[in-house]
Amino acid sequence: MPGFELFGDAERKEVHDVLDSGVLMRYGFDGMRNGHWKAKELEAALQTQFNVQHAQLVSSGTAAVSVALAITGIGAGDEVIMPTFTFVASFEAIMMLGAIPVLVDIDDTLTLDPAAIRKAITPKTKAIMPVHMCGSMANLDEIKAICDEHNLILVEDACQAIGGTYKGKALGTIGDVGCFSFDFVKTMTCGEGGAIITNNSDFYTNADHYSDHGHDHVGNDRGAETHPFLGYNFRISELNAAVGLAQVRRLPEFLEIQKKHYDILREALADIPQVTFRTVPEGGVESCAFLNFFLPDLDTAKSVMTGFKENGIDVCFNYYDNNWHYIRKWEHLKDLKSLYPISQEVRDGMQYLETKTFEQSDQYIARNISCLIKMSWTEEEVRSRAIKMREVILNVVSSFV
Ligand SMILES: *Cc1c(COP(=O)(O)O)cnc(C)c1O
Numbered sequence: 001m002p003g004f005e006l007f008g009d010a011e012r013k014e015v016h017d018v019l020d021s022g023v024l025m026r027y028g029f030d031g032m033r034n035g036h037w038k039a040k041e042l043e044a045a046l047q048t049q050f051n052v053q054h055a056q057l058v059s060s061g062t063a064a065v066s067v068a069l070a071i072t073g074i075g076a077g078d079e080v081i082m083p084t085f086t087f088v089a090s091f092e093a094i095m096m097l098g099a100i101p102v103l104v105d106i107d108d109t110l111t112l113d114p115a116a117i118r119k120a121i122t123p124k125t126k127a128i129m130p131v132h133m134c135g136s137m138a139n140l141d142e143i144k145a146i147c148d149e150h151n152l153i154l155v156e157d158a159c160q161a162i163g164g165t166y167k168g169k170a171l172g173t174i175g176d177v178g179c180f181s182f183d184f185v186k187t188m189t190c191g192e193g194g195a196i197i198t199n200n201s202d203f204y205t206n207a208d209h210y211s212d213h214g215h216d217h218v219g220n221d222r223g224a225e226t227h228p229f230l231g232y233n234f235r236i237s238e239l240n241a242a243v244g245l246a247q248v249r250r251l252p253e254f255l256e257i258q259k260k261h262y263d264i265l266r267e268a269l270a271d272i273p274q275v276t277f278r279t280v281p282e283g284g285v286e287s288c289a290f291l292n293f294f295l296p297d298l299d300t301a302k303s304v305m306t307g308f309k310e311n312g313i314d315v316c317f318n319y320y321d322n323n324w325h326y327i328r329k330w331e332h333l334k335d336l337k338s339l340y341p342i343s344q345e346v347r348d349g350m351q352y353l354e355t356k357t358f359e360q361s362d363q364y365i366a367r368n369i370s371c372l373i374k375m376s377w378t379e380e381e382v383r384s385r386a387i388k389m390r391e392v393i394l395n396v397v398s399s400f401v
């Protein structure tokens with residue numbers, strides 16, 4: 001991450017195609033567009049890249065999560081299980097539909113803990129949404145088994161793990177629906193954009209219509225199309241899709257660079273006894289967008305973070321006090337600070353957050369450091385970063401004994 005680091009002629013060329021024809025919209029205007037259908041081409045490229053039957057582009061990753069839930073029929077009063085460690089988009093997308101986010105502990109994978117999921121299931125539970133944070137995944141076999149047992153929808157948020165795989169399948173293609181974000185800081189970017197991917201053609205048809213006001217997309221006269229059901233506007237523009245089209249073709253190269261840099265950094269820390277790496281479920285291959293490791297406790301992690309800062313090691317994060325990614329700082333969610341009234345059903349359903357504590361999540365997040373892997377680093381820069389990181393950690397842990 002992030003794809004913008006390597007912008008170049010390929011992205012410029014695709015954008016110029018769109019500007020030359022002047023058709024900035026993905027639908028219609030067939031005669032004017034000189035044969036350019038960037039959104040359609042990007043959808044086809046995503047299908048090929050991830051070996052999945054359908055891809056639907058939308059305007060953001062947050063929109064992708066809302067669309068994923070809506071097209072599987074999740075709405076008012078339904079409970080959706082999601083992790084305590086994610087991005088605020090997870091509960092935003094659930095609540096937009098009038099559904100209830102049920103926050104559940106993570107484990108040493110830094111994603112949903114299957115045992116904690118089981119405890120959270122009620123008759124109102126309709127979906128489980130693991131979020132593959134920081135380049136790696138939840139234990140998908142176990143979560144899928146829970147979904148099968150309780151007849152629940154499995155939505156994978158793969159926004160931070162595009163290119164990762166589980167038992168040979170792309171992350172995002174294992175559940176009923178998968179979500180990607182192509183916002184400015186993701187591994188591949190459209191500037192703003194997102195996608196849902198699925199092998200279920202009913203869900204896909206729903207997504208195609210729902211993300212464009214319910215348009216059925218039959219024929220070539222938009223005004224004459226019918227609307228089988230209510231929708232919204234979550235369309236991506238051709239300009240954004242054009243950037244993504246150039247980026248998806250470069251994704252294999254991006255993933256290779258991420259892995260090369262990840263391996264160098266990991267190797268440098270691997271023999272430090274106080275460092276343990278996050279658990280990757282058996283059969284999983286990380287996207288290598290981040291390197292994640294645990295230290296013995298919060299104090300050590302904080303001291304290492306201070307040492308990193310003093311030594312110019314940027315883009316590493318301890319999420320314990322982070323405003324955007326971890327429940328501890330989500331007062332606006334716990335207090336339901338909304339600009340508009342929230343239904344009594346959702347208020348009741350979320351009351352648990354006033355008192356519930358998440359010691360298990362706290363324990364993992366406190367000790368974790370996540371280091372973003374940049375693609376624009378030279379190999380020399382990665383190697384000197386690796387040496388510095390090692391030195392800082394050794395220094396801190398030796399002063400603690
Ligand atoms: C980025 C991100 C999103 C939201 O994507 P946007 O395109 O920024 O709306 C959702 N979930 C996760 C895990 C993300 O990292």
